[in-house]
Amino acid sequence: MNNTETSTKKKYPRHTEKVMKGNFAAAEAAKICKAGFIPAYPITPQTTIVEELAEKVGSGEMDAAYVNMDSEHSVFAAAMGSALAGERVFTATSGQGLFYAHEVLHAIAHFRLPMVVCNVGRPSIPWNIWSDQSDSLSQRDTGWIQFYGESSQEVLDTIIQSYILSEKLEIPVFVVLDAFYQSHTSENVWIPDQDLVNEFLPPKQLKGTEINPDKPIAVGGLVQPEHYGKFNYDFWIDINRVENLTNQIGEDFYQKFGRKYQAVEAININKDTKIILVTISSITTTAKGVIQHHPEVGILKIRLFHPFPKNSILEALKDVANDTLLVAIERNFMGDKVGAMMQELREAFYGERYFKMIDVFTGQGGKDVPPITIEKIIYKAKNNPEDVIWIDME
Amino acid sequence: MLPAMEFLIKDEKVFSGGLSCRGCGWSLLVRHLSSILGENTVYVVPASCFSIIAGPYPLNEIKGTIVHTIFAAAPATATGIRHTLDRQGRKDTNVVILAGDGGTFDIGFQALSGAASRGENLIYLVNNNGAYMNTGIQTSSATPYGAVTTTNPNSNFKKKFPKDLMGIIAAHNIPYAATASLAFMEDYRAKIKKAKEMEGFRLLMVDGPCPPGHKVEPANSIQVARLAVESNLYPLFEVEYQNYKVNYRPTKQLPATECMKLQGRFKHLFKEENKHLLEETQKVTDYNWRRLLALEKLSVEFVL
Ligand SMILES: Cc1ncc(C[n+]2csc(CCOP(=O)(O)OP(=O)(O)O)c2C)c(N)n1
Numbered sequence: 107m108n109n110t111e112t113s114t115k116k117k118y119p120r121h122t123e124k125v126m127k128g129n130f131a132a133a134e135a136a137k138i139c140k141a142g143f144i145p146a147y148p149i150t151p152q153t154t155i156v157e158e159l160a161e162k163v164g165s166g167e168m169d170a171a172y173v174n175m176d177s178e179h180s181v182f183a184a185a186m187g188s189a190l191a192g193e194r195v196f197t198a199t200s201g202q203g204l205f206y207a208h209e210v211l212h213a214i215a216h217f218r219l220p221m222v223v224c225n226v227g228r229p230s231i232p233w234n235i236w237s238d239q240s241d242s243l244s245q246r247d248t249g250w251i252q253f254y255g256e257s258s259q260e261v262l263d264t265i266i267q268s269y270i271l272s273e274k275l276e277i278p279v280f281v282v283l284d285a286f287y288q289s290h291t292s293e294n295v296w297i298p299d300q301d302l303v304n305e306f307l308p309p310k311q312l313k314g315t316e317i318n319p320d321k322p323i324a325v326g327g328l329v330q331p332e333h334y335g336k337f338n339y340d341f342w343i344d345i346n347r348v349e350n351l352t353n354q355i356g357e358d359f360y361q362k363f364g365r366k367y368q369a370v371e372a373i374n375i376n377k378d379t380k381i382i383l384v385t386i387s388s389i390t391t392t393a394k395g396v397i398q399h400h401p402e403v404g405i406l407k408i409r410l411f412h413p414f415p416k417n418s419i420l421e422a423l424k425d426v427a428n429d430t431l432l433v434a435i436e437r438n439f440m441g442d443k444v445g446a447m448m449q450e451l452r453e454a455f456y457g458e459r460y461f462k463m464i465d466v467f468t469g470q471g472g473k474d475v476p477p478i479t480i481e482k483i484i485y486k487a488k489n490n491p492e493d494v495i496w497i498d499m500e
Numbered sequence: 501m502l503p504a505m506e507f508l509i510k511d512e513k514v515f516s517g518g519l520s521c522r523g524c525g526w527s528l529l530v531r532h533l534s535s536i537l538g539e540n541t542v543y544v545v546p547a548s549c550f551s552i553i554a555g556p557y558p559l560n561e562i563k564g565t566i567v568h569t570i571f572a573a574a575p576a577t578a579t580g581i582r583h584t585l586d587r588q589g590r591k592d593t594n595v596v597i598l599a600g601d602g603g604t605f606d607i608g609f610q611a612l613s614g615a616a617s618r619g620e621n622l623i624y625l626v627n628n629n630g631a632y633m634n635t636g637i638q639t640s641s642a643t644p645y646g647a648v649t650t651t652n653p654n655s656n657f658k659k660k661f662p663k664d665l666m667g668i669i670a671a672h673n674i675p676y677a678a679t680a681s682l683a684f685m686e687d688y689r690a691k692i693k694k695a696k697e698m699e700g701f702r703l704l705m706v707d708g709p710c711p712p713g714h715k716v717e718p719a720n721s722i723q724v725a726r727l728a729v730e731s732n733l734y735p736l737f738e739v740e741y742q743n744y745k746v747n748y749r750p751t752k753q754l755p756a757t758e759c760m761k762l763q764g765r766f767k768h769l770f771k772e773e774n775k776h777l778l779e780e781t782q783k784v785t786d787y788n789w790r791r792l793l794a795l796e797k798l799s800v801e802f803v804l
């Protein structure tokens with residue numbers, strides 16, 4: 107690896123700074139995490155992830171089995187087989203590909219297989235390839251943990267942390283990035299040196315629960331009603347550990363890499379905050395710029411979306427007044443009266459806090475959410491806080 | 501002269517107490533298969549009767565590893581397992597798919613074609629019992645012409661001939677594909693051994709007896725399988741890189757009706773008004789056989 111040090115003192119020691127698109131950051135993360143199996147199938151806007159991985163494996167830069175599968179259903183089934191045999195698995199998909207794999211998502215989660223998969227969010231046909239989180243959010247109940255990355259740096263860093271989390275809990279993880287706004291947009295990314303990553307995330311250790319021809323077992327056979335609930339109970343126990351572990355791994359990551367991540371991020375949230383925008387992904391960055399002119403507006407960025415980090419949210423909002431207005435920003439449509447974010451927020455606050463909350467649908471199917479849109483949202487929240495607002499429908 | 505003993509299982513790899521029906525093909529074919537492949541084998545099982553026969557959690561009826569998987573994706577699951585075992589230095593482990601006709605001709609067809617096209621180092625065994633039996637005898641695209649199923653009941657019996665899976669799989673230009681019958685055990689066992697010694701994608705299709713599904717007396721299950729071969733309803737052949745070789749030529753071809761009349765699923769065809777349908781079945785059977793012989797003649801040596 108080329109370790110050319112340009113400045114005398116780097117912002118992050120043992121890192122190399124590069125300009126790269128989000129998809130390339132995701133592929134780079136798979137490489138430095140030493141994923142050993144990559145089943146692949148193309149779909150816009152994910153394609154450059156699997157193309158880049160093909161390049162990395164083909165050139166020998168990365169030691170992995172890379173297999174061009176016949177569909178996303180097969181991609182996830184192959185990922186499942188590989189993980190069953192103990193490999194560290196990575197792949198990526200988007201929209202229709204994710205919908206198509208739905209059956210397998212459940213199987214992977216309920217087989218309790220660790221893996222990290224990137225989803226570059228886009229919505230359902232009628233054809234649309236642009237940024238929207240309806241695909242991953244509609245897979246909320248498959249049992250996968252879901253993170254949403256705000257920047258390419260965060261995507262890369264979250265993939266590293268997700269392997270730790272996934273392998274510890276034996277629960278698969280999605281790391282979601284925004285189509286085009288992230289996937290195809292170049293940013294500065296600090297790439298940790300391989301030995302630094304190795305110290306944090308050692309090569310995958312076999313636990314003894316993998317299939318092993320020397321110790322034949324049957325996996326996945328018919329489970330009678332007497333036993334089935336026990337599997338779910340064990341799963342539930344571990345799902346309850348995700349939020350704390352996310353925060354703990356985020357802290358460990360900070361010690362090692364110097365960048366801090368938690369389940370949620372609170373920006374300008376204090377006792378004087380009047381309005382809180384609840385965001386995920388890159389809209390957060392836009393909103394961060396806009397609230398510079400609105401000292402009374404804060405942002406609650408949800409990084410861990412599933413399981414929803416209730417405790418971290420309550421903690422982040424502990425000082426805010428009860429009359430603070432919460433604005434859920436939804437770049438998704440669940441075919442329901444409110445979006446996915448609102449549903450989760452209501453559940454998180456139930457029996458804990460009461461806030462007036464409004465739900466804002468915006469950015470659907472990739473429609474840009476520029477600062478002016480955030481301004482509009484803030485204006486509406488202040489002047490005409492209807493329960494549900496659709497932006498730019500007139 | 502002593503009778504041929506080549507079909508005796510000397511090293512049993514299946515425990516007693518399997519959950520199959522009496523006369524089921526699954527149990528017998530797996531006993532022979534596993535006795536030849538040995539314990540260093542991972543069986544990948546999509547939804548089928550064998551999902552049940554193999555035993556509920558945490559049981560395992562075979563001395564070997566079983567991975568139960570989703571219906572449509574056994575070859576894909578097996579692909580992931582194969583590549584990972586290879587990377588673990590276990591190239592010697594057999595990875596074998598055990599699928600039904602529904603899981604092969606229909607829902608798993610794409611994953612099968614994908615794995616065959618990629619040349620995955622897998623053995624694919626399809627137990628073709630001609631319907632979705634595990635869910636109660638529904639029509640698949642392997643269901644024979646004229647058969648009654650629960651989704652083609654009574655006079656609404658299946659009116660299409662099954663698709664030529666062997667032709668399709670041969671077109672993938674794989675090293676080995678063969679049909680086999682449980683009434684021709686030496687042939688079946690020899691084909692397993694041959695497949696085992698080869699590398700790449702290999703497929704065996706076994707004519708699967710299913711007494712409840714075919715409405716056959718369990719005691720007649722092997723007899724019906726034998727008549728299927730003797731009547732050319734189910735010819736025994738192998739294909740290596742698209743080169744066909746017929747393995748058994750009936751000395752005197754029996755009429756298809758000899759095999760069909762023992763199966764309740766074809767009972768209605770024997771009514772006077774359906775006589776022409778039986779004739780059609782015979783015609784198509786003869787056509788298939790002639791075509792097979794022609795394909796055998798066509799043989800072109802495969803050079804790489
Ligand atoms: C996606 C999906 N669809 C339907 C089923 C229901 N199903 C389970 S087994 C089966 C029949 C299998 O038929 P076949 O492959 O011919 O095997 P057989 O039972 O005849 O041995 C069906 C339809 C399923 N498990 N998964």
Ligand SMILES: [Mg+2]
Pocket residue numbers: 600601602627628629630631632633634
């Ligand atoms: Mg069947």
